[in-house]
Amino acid sequence: MKVSYHGHSVVKVETATQTILFDPFISGNEACDLNADTIKADVILLTHGHNDHVGDTFEIAKRSNALVVAPNELAEYLGNKGLRTHPMHIGGKHTFEFGQVKFTQAFHGSAYTQEDGSTVYTGMPAGILLTIDGKTIYHVGDTGLFSDLKLIGEMNDIDIAFVPIGDNFTMGPEDALVAAKWINAKTTVPVHYNTFPVIEQNPDTFAEKVSVGEGKAMKIGDVVKL
Template sequence: MKISYHGHSVVKIQTGGKTILIDPFITGNELTDLTASEEKPDAILLTHAHNDHVGDTVDIAKSSGAVVVAPVELANYLGGQGLDAVGMNLGGAKEFEFGKVKFTKAFHSSSYTAEDGEVIYGGMPAGILFEAEGKTVYHAGDTEVFGDMEIIGKRHSIDLAFVPIGDFFTMGPEDAAYAVELINPKTAVPIHYNTFPPIKQDPEQFKQAVKQAEVQIMEPGDSIDL
């Protein structure tokens, strides 16, 4: 399994000949190395409805035929846009041909702003547990630290965790380091920082605060093999 990071919260997983994109905010993301029109994933997984996470989902899914897996209210909206969308909810898991997806808690908000300014309710925000090839990847989505992260860590042996550190909209470096202690992954990667002025952070601060897991600071385009 190859996992690559592409700025903000964009993660790509390649496994078993399939490609999965998580939160493909590409257009308007100055940190990404990707071009939306060139992405042809088999699946897109979404943590919540904010525009900087849904991103280019509609265009990419229409051009590639990717199935979109998202919290149910967001999936219902995207299904209305002509996408093949599967709606799930917190605690639910499903085996797909590309791997197993399970949605977890995240404490945040979730709404999508359409081009005409309409604000669409996106349901509960979520984290995502992805399992394939005997490995588990956790994408925490946008969230604060919360005690049930310890349950997530105890119930799942997490090989790689992506956690937001930007502060302002999510937890900052110190809270994110404590979240890693609760999640107990083998490796942690900071995400959701430096994209916009309010979330400017030094990831080294997060790395130095984490004591019991390896921290890998990934630049856009960097990858990890599990």
């Protein structure tokens, strides 16, 4: 299984038979090396409904007939737009053909801004635990620091965790280092930084300070094999 990072919070997971995308914000994301017009996915996992996370879900899912797994209200909104969805919610898990998905809490917001400028509430934000062939990926989602991250780390053997460090909209590097310690992943990767001026951070400095497991500042397109 190959896990790659593509800027902001975009993560791609490739198994022998499936391509899975987390939060595919590609168009308008200058850091992303993917092409929204050509990339195909079997599954799209969404942490919440903000436009910089839903991203190109509509286009990719319609072209690829991808299954979109998302918090209930967001899944309902996307389903009403014609996408194939599976709604879930915090604390719930489900075993799919491609692996097991469990949604965890995250402290943030969740609303989608439509082309006409109107905003649609899309339910609670979340983190996502994805387990495939005994390997667990934790996409923490957009969140501030909260103490149940320690419980999540104790309850799950996490191989790689993607943790936001940008500050302003999510936790910053200092809080993210505490989160990394609590999550206790074998590898911690910083995400959600440098996309906009207000969230500029140094991922290498963060990675060097990770005190549990390995801190890894993945460059755009970098791949980790699990």
